[in-house]
Amino acid sequence: MANTESLENVVLELRRGVIVLAALSQLSAEQYGYSLLKQLSDQGLEVDQGTLYPLLRRLEGQGLLESVWKLEEARPRRYYIISAEGKKILPKLKKEWADIVSVMKKMLA
Amino acid sequence: MKLIDRYVSEVGKRLLALQGREDIEKELRSTLEDMLEERAEKAGKPADEAMEIELLKEYGSPDEVATTYNPHPYLIGPRLFPIFLKILKLVFFGVTIGLTVVMIIQLATQTPLMGSAVTEIVGGWITKIFSTLVAAFGYIVLTFAILERTVPDLGINKEDFEDKWDPASLAKEPHPDAVKRIDLIFEIVFTFIGLAIINGIFNIPIFSDIFRQFVPWINTVFIIEILLDIYLLRKAVWDTITRIVKIVMETGTIVLAVIMLRTPNLLTVPNEVLENIPDTSSIGVEGFLRISNLSVAIVLIFVIVVASVELIKAGIGLIKSYRRK
Numbered sequence: 001m002a003n004t005e006s007l008e009n010v011v012l013e014l015r016r017g018v019i020v021l022a023a024l025s026q027l028s029a030e031q032y033g034y035s036l037l038k039q040l041s042d043q044g045l046e047v048d049q050g051t052l053y054p055l056l057r058r059l060e061g062q063g064l065l066e067s068v069w070k071l072e073e074a075r076p077r078r079y080y081i082i083s084a085e086g087k088k089i090l091p092k093l094k095k096e097w098a099d100i101v102s103v104m105k106k107m108l109a
Numbered sequence: 110m111k112l113i114d115r116y117v118s119e120v121g122k123r124l125l126a127l128q129g130r131e132d133i134e135k136e137l138r139s140t141l142e143d144m145l146e147e148r149a150e151k152a153g154k155p156a157d158e159a160m161e162i163e164l165l166k167e168y169g170s171p172d173e174v175a176t177t178y179n180p181h182p183y184l185i186g187p188r189l190f191p192i193f194l195k196i197l198k199l200v201f202f203g204v205t206i207g208l209t210v211v212m213i214i215q216l217a218t219q220t221p222l223m224g225s226a227v228t229e230i231v232g233g234w235i236t237k238i239f240s241t242l243v244a245a246f247g248y249i250v251l252t253f254a255i256l257e258r259t260v261p262d263l264g265i266n267k268e269d270f271e272d273k274w275d276p277a278s279l280a281k282e283p284h285p286d287a288v289k290r291i292d293l294i295f296e297i298v299f300t301f302i303g304l305a306i307i308n309g310i311f312n313i314p315i316f317s318d319i320f321r322q323f324v325p326w327i328n329t330v331f332i333i334e335i336l337l338d339i340y341l342l343r344k345a346v347w348d349t350i351t352r353i354v355k356i357v358m359e360t361g362t363i364v365l366a367v368i369m370l371r372t373p374n375l376l377t378v379p380n381e382v383l384e385n386i387p388d389t390s391s392i393g394v395e396g397f398l399r400i401s402n403l404s405v406a407i408v409l410i411f412v413i414v415v416a417s418v419e420l421i422k423a424g425i426g427l428i429k430s431y432r433r434k
Contacts, residue, residue: 033136034143050169050177053136057129057178069135075143078136 019047019055021093027065030081056080064089112161113141116171123175133178141168185253193253200249203298204241208234210302217404218315218376286346286430293338300338304331315401317377326365333358352427359420363413370409376401 022045026036033053040047059065064086067078082090117138124130145164149156168174176182185193212234216227307316307327337354341347369375 032139034140049140050174053140054177057133075139076135077139078132 016051019045019051020059021097022047023052023055023059024064024082024086024090024093027080027082027086030068030079032077032079036080059086112158112165113138113145116165116168117141119171120174123171124178137174141165144168183257185250185257189253189257193249197246197249199294200245201242204245205238206295206298207302208238208241210299211306214306218401284346285433286348286426288341288345288347290342290345293342297335297338297342300331300334304328304335315376317374319372320375323365323369323372323375330358330362330365347423347426347430349427349430352423352430355423356420356427359416359423362416363420366409366412366416370406370413373402374398375405 022040023036026039031039033049033056036056037047037049037052040052056065056067060067060080064083065080066083067080069076069078071077117134120137121130121134124133141164145156145161148160148164152160212230215230307324333354337351337358341351344351
C-alpha cells in the first residue's frame with residue numbers, strides 16, 4: 001500500500017515539471033484550457049484539469065503566458081498564448097529537457 | 110445547467126477575491142460547459158441532469174477544486190521559512206535570557222531571601238518563560254503568515270537570507286577589525302533588558318528617588334550603546350569613528366558609575382517588605398539598607414570593570430589600526 005503510494009508520488013513529481021514544458025510548447029497558437037487539455041491528451045499526455053488550469057494561471061502570473069477572454073458561441077473562453085518572455089525561455093527549457101533525456105537514457109541503459 | 114452554476118459558486122465560495130475568484134469561476138464554468146457539450150454530442154442526446162451529475166462527480170468536490178487554485182497551500186512557505194526560523198530562534202533565545210536575567214535580579218534583590226520567595230520567583234520564571242514563548246511564537250507565526258500572503262514574490266530571494274557559506278572563508282585570516290556579531294547581539298539584548306528594568310517596566314519597586322535622577326543619564330548611555338551596536342552589526346567592522354564613540358561612551362559609563370557609587374541609598378526597601386520585618390529580626394531596617402547599598406556597589410563595580418575592559422579594547426584596536434596604516 002505504502003509502496004504504490006510512494007510510486008504514485010514519484011510519478012507525479014516526474015510529470016509535474018514536464019507539464020510546464022508541454023503546455024508552453026503547445027501554446028505558440030492560442031488555446032483555451034479545455035482545448036489544450038484535449039490537445040495534450042491526443043498526443044498521449046494525460047493531464048488532470050485540476051493540475052492544468054491552475055498551472056496556466058500560474059504561468060500567466062509568472063509572465064510566461066498571456067491570456068485574453070473571447071466570446072465564442074455565446075460562451076466566454078479564456079485563451080492563453082505564449083508571451084515574449086515565454087518565447088525566450090522555451091528554447092532553453094527544450095535544451096534542458098534534451099540534456100536530461102540523453103543523460104537519463106545513458107544512465108538507465 | 111443549474112447544477113454547474115451552483116457547483117461553480119460553491120468553488121468560488123472557497124476562493125478569495127484576491128486570487129481572482131471571478132475569473133476562476135468564469136473559466137471553470139466555460140470549461141464545464143464545454144465538457145458537458147462534448148459528452149452530450151458523444152451520447153447523441155441533449156445534456157441532462159444525470160450527465161451533469163456524472164461530470165461534476167468526475168471533476169471533483171468543490172473543496173478539491175478550490176484547493177488546486179490555492180497558490181499558498183502553506184501557512185509560511187519555503188520562501189520565508191529560513192528567515193522565519195532564524196527570527197524564531199533569536200527571539201526564543203532573547204526571551205529566555207531576558208527572563209532569566211530578570212529572575213536573577215529578583216532573587217538578588219529579594220531581602221530576606223526566604224525559601225518560599227525563591228520558590229515563588231523560580232516558579233514565576235518558568236510560567237513566564239512558557240507563556241511568553243507561546244505568545245511570541247504566535248505573534249511571529251501570525252506576522253509571517255501575513256507576510257507570506259502580502260509580500261510579492263519579487264525582491265525576496267531565499268538566498269538573501271541564507272548565509273552564503275564559502276569554504277574558502279575557513280582559510281582566510283579573520284579581519285583584524287571584524288566585529289563579533291554574537292557579542293553585539295548579546296549586548297543589544299542585555300541593554301534592552303537593562304533599559305526596561307531601570308525604566309520600571311518590570312515593576313520592581315526597589316529604585317529610590319535618588320536613583321531616578323540618574324535614569325536619564327543611564328538611558329542616554331544605553332541608547333547610544335544600542336545604536337552603536339546596531340550600526341556595527343550592519344557594518345561588520347570597527348573603524349576610527351565607531352571606536353571613538355565606543356571610547357567616549359565607555360568613559361561616560363565609568364564616570365556615571367563612579368558618581369553613583371559615591372551616592373548612597375540608590376535602592377529602597379519596598380514598604381511591604383518593611384512591614385513584614387518582624388521587630389525581633391536581628392538584621393532590622395538598617396541592615397536591609399546596608400545590604401541593598403552593598404549589592405548596588407557590587408553591581409556598579411562590575412559595570413566599571415567591564416566598561417574599563419571595553420574601553421581598553423577599543424583603545425588598543427584604535428592604536429593597532431593606526432599602526433597597520
